[in-house]
Amino acid sequence: MTDERAPGLVLHSPGGTRFHFDPGTLCLELLPTGGPGPYARYEVLHRPADLADWAGRSRLGLAPDAVRITEGQLTAARTLRDALWRLTAARAAHGAGAGDPADYAVLNHAAARPPLAPRIAPDGTTAAPLPGDGDQLASTVARDAIALFTGPYADRVRECGADDCQLLFVDTSRPGRRRWCSMERCGNRHKVRALRARRDQHEAPGEHEA
Template identity: 60%
Template sequence: MSVPATGLPMHSRDGARWIFDPGALCLEFLVTGGPGPLARWETLDRPEGLRTWLADSRLHLDPAQVDVTVAALASARRVRDALWRVVHDAAHGTTHEADDDAGEEAELTPTPEDLAEVNRAAARPPLVPRIAADGTHEWTLPADAEQVVSTVARDAIDLLTGPYADRIRECDAHNCQLVFVDTSRPGRRRWCSMERCGNRHKLRALRARRDHS
C-alpha cells in the first residue's frame, strides 16, 4: 500500500527550492501567512492561495472539488492567525526572550480568544475520511473550506494536547520562523529542513573553521 508523501514544496525570494515537512497538518497550514510580521507571506487573500495549499499539503485534495467562499476564506485566516499565536507560544514557552522588536513579539502572543477561535473551528464538521479502491486513505469529495479548516483545527488540538506538545520547535536559523514538531526518536531536530537552513548552517560552520585554521 502506498502512502502519499508529506512535505510542502517551498521556494524563497532568492529562487531556492526545498521541501519542508513540519510533521503535522496544522503546522503546514501556518506557511500560508500569519499575523503581524508574517503577513508579508500571505496567500489566503484569494481563493487560489488556499486551493494551491490544498493540493500541496498532506491532505492532497483536488482543489477543484473544494468550495471556497469569501466568508470561509476569511474564517480560515482568522483560525490560521490564532494557531500561529498558540503554536508560537508552545514553541517558546510562556516566557519569551527579549526581541529587537517587542511589537513583533506582541503580535504573536496568544489570547483566550485565540483558543476559542480554534475550538469553534474544530466544532464544525470536518473532512470525512474513506478507504480508496486501492486500499489507501483519501478524503470524501466534494467538500468545502470550512471542513478543511475544521480538520486543521482538530489536528492542532491533537498536537497541542498530545505527547508531542513539548516537541514543537521553531527553526534555529536566525532568519527563519518556520515551526515544526520534532518526531525524531532523539528529539534533536533543529532545522526546518536540512536542505535549507541545516545546510546553510553547515556551510557557515565550515567557513568559520577554515577562517580560523
C-alpha cells in the same frame, strides 16, 4: 534536490531557492501561507481558489476543484491560521499552556464544525477526503492542531534554529533532535558556516607567530 512526493510543502526562500519543508503535521502546513503582523507580507490566500490550491498541495492531497470555498470561509481560514501561528509560536517558546485564550477560542470554534469525511483506499491506505467546503477544511485543520497540542508531541513544537528563520514544526523523529526547518536550507547553511569558521580558525596565525 526536493522530493515533491514526500510529505510537506515545497517552499521558496526570499532568494528564490526551492526547498522541501515538512512541518510534521497538517495544521502547521497552513502557517507558511501568511500570518499575523510581520508575516502578512507573505500572504498568498487572496482568493478562495488559493485556499483550495493549498488543500491540494498539503498532505490532505485534496483536488482543488473538490472543495467549495466562499469568501467568508476564506476569511475565517485566515483568522484560524493567524491564531494558530500565535499559539504555535507561543508553544515553541514557552511550552504547554502558553498562548492567548482568544486564540484558543478561535481554534475551538473552527473545530466545532464537521470535518472533511475521511476515506480509505482499496489497498488499505488513506485516500483523499470526500469533497467538502471551507468550513469543513478549517475544522479538519483545527482538529489536527488540537490533537497536536494535546498529544504526545506537544512538547516537540519548535521554531527553526536559524536566527533568520521563523518556520515552525513538530519534531516527530525518534531521537527528537530536529533543529532545522529543512536540512536543504537552514541545516545546510549552518553546516557551511560551521565549516568556514573551522577553516578560518585553522588558517588564523597562532598566538606566538609574529
